Amino acid sequence: MGIADSEILEKFSRESTKNEAFGLLIQKYQEKIYWLCRRMVIDHDDADDLVQEVFIKVWKNLDGFRADAQLYSWMYRIASNECLQFLKKQKQRNQTSLDDLNHQLADQYGSLDVLNGDQIQAKLYSAIATLPEKQKLIFQMKYFDELKYEEISTILGTSVGGLKASFHLAVKKIEEHLKNND
Numbered sequence: 001m002g003i004a005d006s007e008i009l010e011k012f013s014r015e016s017t018k019n020e021a022f023g024l025l026i027q028k029y030q031e032k033i034y035w036l037c038r039r040m041v042i043d044h045d046d047a048d049d050l051v052q053e054v055f056i057k058v059w060k061n062l063d064g065f066r067a068d069a070q071l072y073s074w075m076y077r078i079a080s081n082e083c084l085q086f087l088k089k090q091k092q093r094n095q096t097s098l099d100d101l102n103h104q105l106a107d108q109y110g111s112l113d114v115l116n117g118d119q120i121q122a123k124l125y126s127a128i129a130t131l132p133e134k135q136k137l138i139f140q141m142k143y144f145d146e147l148k149y150e151e152i153s154t155i156l157g158t159s160v161g162g163l164k165a166s167f168h169l170a171v172k173k174i175e176e177h178l179k180n181n182d
Contacts, residue, residue, distance in 0.1 A: 003028065005071040012062055022059060029072060030055075032145075033079050039140050040083035041090075042129070050086055054079045069154055076145075077155045080137055087133060127177035131170050138163055139170040 003024055011021030033054055038047040057078050065074060128136055141147045141155070142163075149160045156163070 006067075009062075009065070009067070009071070022062075025058070025062075025071075026055060029075055032072070033075060036076065036079050036140070036145070037083055039125075039128075039144060040080070040137070041086060046086065050079070050082050053082050057082070070151075073151055073155050076141075076147075080141075080155065084133055084137070123178060123181065124174070126181070127174040130177055131173055135166050135170040135173070138166045139174070142167050 008021050008024050008028070011017040011024070030051065034047055034051050037050040037054070038044065041047055041050065054075065058075055061078075065071065128139060131139060138152060138156070141152045142149070147155075149163050152158070152163050153160050158166075
């Protein structure tokens with residue numbers, strides 16, 4: 001979608017065009033936010049629910065958005081926090097360890113219809129699912145969303161050096177998982 005964030009924000013600031021602006025915002029970013037959530041929680045229905053929660057939070061807080069960050073970076077942070085909270089609740093509800101939950105998620109990847117035709121992709125997703133949550137998020141932001149370390153730093157509030165180290169560790173763990181599961 002070709003509309004600039006600044007135009008969306010300007011429309012959102014006027015009561016007469018607030019709903020239109022929010023519709024434009026959803027059109028522009030819904031798919032990106034969905035795939036972020038889907039990669040984190042795997043299940044389509046859970047991802048859909050999380051996308052709704054993200055946009056509810058965006059609606060409630062967009063008036064207070066400071067333009068010192070990019071709009072998508074701000075929304076990405078909201079989405080990633082929602083996903084992490086969801087996974088923590090799921091872990092508590094199931095009374096399982098985070099490692100067990102990650103392995104359950106990895107097993108789910110093998111059963112996804114979307115991935116059945118592409119075994120290499122299924123193996124990659126399975127390996128990613130075994131990562132600790134923060135490493136998984138950093139890897140996904142860098143690998144799938146192709147964000148720069150500076151953008152990830154802004155979103156997560158982490159140093160660039162720490163991000164590079166986490167990404168490197170994530171890559172090593174993925175490589176090790178792929179070697180051991182061939």
